[in-house]
Amino acid sequence: xxxxxxxxxxxxxxxxxxxxxxxxxxxxxxxxxxxxxxxxxxxxxxxxxxxxxxxxxxxxxxxxxxxxxxxxxxxxxxxxxxxxxxxxxxxxxxxxxxxxxxxxxxxxxxxxxxxxxxxxxxxxxxxxxxxxxxxxxxxxxxxxxxxxxxxxxxxxxxxxxxxxxxxxxxxxxxxxxxxxxxxxxxxxxxxxxxxxxxxxxxxxxxxxxxxxxxxxxxxxxxxxxxxxxxxxxxxxxxxxxxxxxxxxxxxxxxxxxxxxxxxxxxxxxxxxxxxxxxxxxxxxxxxxxxxxxxxxxxxxxxxxxxxxxxxxxxxxxxxxxxxxxxxxxxxxxxxxxxxxxxxxxxxxxxxxxxxxxxxxxxxxxxxxxxxxxxxxxxxxxxxxxxxxxxxxxxxxxxxxxxxxxxxxxxxxxxxxxxxxxxxxxxxxxxxxxxxxxxxxxxxxxxxxxxxxxxxxxxxxxxxxxxxxxxxxxxxxxxxxxxxxxxxxxxxxxxxxxxxxxxxxxxxxxxxxxxxxxxxxxxxxxxxxxxxxxxxxxxxxxxxxxxxxxxxxxxxxxxxx
Ligand SMILES: NC(=O)C1=CN([C@@H]2O[C@H](COP(=O)(O)OP(=O)(O)OC[C@H]3O[C@@H](n4cnc5c(N)ncnc54)[C@H](O)[C@@H]3O)[C@@H](O)[C@H]2O)C=CC1
Ligand SMILES: O=C(O)C(=O)Cc1ccc(O)cc1
Numbered sequence: 001x002x003x004x005x006x007x008x009x010x011x012x013x014x015x016x017x018x019x020x021x022x023x024x025x026x027x028x029x030x031x032x033x034x035x036x037x038x039x040x041x042x043x044x045x046x047x048x049x050x051x052x053x054x055x056x057x058x059x060x061x062x063x064x065x066x067x068x069x070x071x072x073x074x075x076x077x078x079x080x081x082x083x084x085x086x087x088x089x090x091x092x093x094x095x096x097x098x099x100x101x102x103x104x105x106x107x108x109x110x111x112x113x114x115x116x117x118x119x120x121x122x123x124x125x126x127x128x129x130x131x132x133x134x135x136x137x138x139x140x141x142x143x144x145x146x147x148x149x150x151x152x153x154x155x156x157x158x159x160x161x162x163x164x165x166x167x168x169x170x171x172x173x174x175x176x177x178x179x180x181x182x183x184x185x186x187x188x189x190x191x192x193x194x195x196x197x198x199x200x201x202x203x204x205x206x207x208x209x210x211x212x213x214x215x216x217x218x219x220x221x222x223x224x225x226x227x228x229x230x231x232x233x234x235x236x237x238x239x240x241x242x243x244x245x246x247x248x249x250x251x252x253x254x255x256x257x258x259x260x261x262x263x264x265x266x267x268x269x270x271x272x273x274x275x276x277x278x279x280x281x282x283x284x285x286x287x288x289x290x291x292x293x294x295x296x297x298x299x300x301x302x303x304x305x306x307x308x309x310x311x312x313x314x315x316x317x318x319x320x321x322x323x324x325x326x327x328x329x330x331x332x333x334x335x336x337x338x339x340x341x342x343x344x345x346x347x348x349x350x351x352x353x354x355x356x357x358x359x360x361x362x363x364x365x366x367x368x369x370x371x372x373x374x375x376x377x378x379x380x381x382x383x384x385x386x387x388x389x390x391x392x393x394x395x396x397x398x399x400x401x402x403x404x405x406x407x408x409x410x411x412x413x414x415x416x417x418x419x420x421x422x423x424x425x426x427x428x429x430x431x432x433x434x435x436x437x438x439x440x441x442x443x444x445x446x447x448x449x450x451x452x453x454x455x456x457x458x459x460x461x462x463x464x465x466x467x468x469x470x471x472x473x474x475x476x477x478x479x480x481x482x483x484x485x486x487x488x489x490x491x492x493x494x495x496x497x498x499x500x501x502x503x504x505x506x507x508x509x510x511x512x513x514x515x516x517x518x519x520x521x522x523x524x525x526x527x528x529x530x531x532x533x534x535x536x537x538x539x540x541x542x543x544x545x546x547x548x549x550x551x552x553x554x555x556x557x558x559x560x
Pocket of ligand 2: 359360384385386387481489493
């Protein structure tokens with residue numbers, strides 16, 4: 001049987017946490033943290049468990065010191081427990097204003113600070129190790145004027161009346177479990193480090209963090225402390241991933257060798273299944289469509305701890321069955337079949353779920369989704385402006401079209417895009433389609449027509465490369481790119497409905513006007529036209545485009 005040490009009585013939250021971690025554990029209770037750490041260090045127990053964070057109190061201030069004393073062993077797991085604190089009295093007829101003292105454990109009192117300040121500002125606060133033992137020493141008289149903080153169940157058990165329930169809402173405590181050996185990867189992990197006190201160095205904190213973000217490793221938590229004696233900075237870092245992931249190992253090696261320049265400066269406290277203190281509302285996300293984009297998103301959503309289900313025309317899991325199981329259903333099929341797919345499956349979503357369309361055409365598809373879903377099903381469209389060959393969402397843009405029916409599930413999906421570095425732009429359905437005429441449909445049409453013109457005139461690839469000017473290089477590159485990827489993607493883009501067709505129609509009209517002026521050698525009129533156009537392109541516009549172009553150059557050159 002495994003043994004575990006903790007501080008607390010059988011009634012304590014720590015005890016509950018220990019049971020949750022290992023129901024069969026042989027629990028040894030210690031009077032304080034010093035003896036807990038000593039018993040773990042002596043090897044007498046397999047595990048130690050202690051609180052490190054509370055949503056109301058913040059971090060355990062002594063955490064750095066605790067871990068300094070755990071020289072052999074690793075942080076291997078966590079338990080998060082919700083605890084409800086209520087206010088009880090012996091005599092409910094006593095007006096609350098006449099309560100002279102409030103009694104509770106140190107944790108309960110500090111978690112209820114906000115309530116005590118506003119409701120019982122004049123009461124004397126009495127901190128006790130165990131409420132029941134302390135109350136036994138109170139005489140009848142003293143009991144009349146004391147209020148007690150504890151769980152509702154325990155208050156009633158001690159014969160008190162509950163005056164107010166849940167006085168410290170959202171009260172959750174995270175306990176660390178420390179064991180002897182490093183936990184194996186679970187596929188959804190986090191890793192924690194502390195540093196030794198750091199010598200002064202310009203930018204050391206930024207450079208340490210930068211090594212993680214450069215590798216796409218998300219930092220979940222960061223704390224700093226000044227070492228008591230030397231007042232040098234120490235850092236506590238919690239990052240996503242396991243220490244055995246190559247990216248994390250490489251970041252640590254680089255930081256020790258190049259940033260801090262001291263071997264062993266980053267102390268690994270441990271890796272463990274990731275803890276989400278933030279409230280998540282989505283558990284399961286299901287896709288209709290098993291194509292490149294569905295698989296791209298599925299992989300990253302799984303990395304966030306969601307259960308992801310893929311369904312399509314050929315999968316064993318039928319879309320109907322997937323819809324029954326998923327909280328969020330994502331339609332990710334070719335644009336031309338999105339509307340029919342939405343109309344077919346939208347009515348199957350139960351109340352309280354969300355339908356998200358991942359598609360390049362907005363107005364018609366959202367109309368079908370809004371019309372086809374129940375009143376309290378959320379609806380939103382996301383158009384990611386990158387293809388399935390992109391490595392990350394960093395520096396890429398996503399257009400998000402929210403509707404009156406977009407709610408917390410949609411927001412959680414949006415947060416996922418934001419977290420991974422995407423730039424998020426909100427549009428109305430119409431505006432999205434109109435802008436995609438310029439951003440996507442027309443350039444694709446031009447690319448295809450340009451290639452057709454090369455063919456008509458028997459112009460070969462090497463002839464273009466040798467005759468490109470700086471200005472013509474970009475459209476030529478776009479042409480090459482359109483013709484080097486999945487043709488279906490670009491056929492679908494050209495065939496999008498909505499206001500993007502207006503852009504193509506206007507283009508044809510304007511193309512003919514410009515050709516007529518050019519054929520007539522109407523140089524002044526052409527100059528006037530260019531001057532009139534220039535107003536649209538101020539310095540800021542050019543700068544933004546050049547920045548994006550540089551990023552594209554980077555991507556393209558890496559692909560070669
Ligand atoms: N590929 C890309 O570069 C990008 C795609 N998107 C969007 O993602 C969506 C999906 O694109 P991809 O995954 O790239 O396409 P894909 O061609 O790789 O996959 C499409 C999926 O839809 C299924 N499908 C095809 N016809 C169907 C029909 N009639 N009924 C039901 N399912 C059908 C296919 O079996 C396949 O599972 C599109 O709406 C597109 O606008 C968005 C941004 C980039
Ligand atoms: O990578 C490229 O060139 C793309 O154009 C990718 C792409 C394809 C389809 C979209 O709806 C959005 C982006």
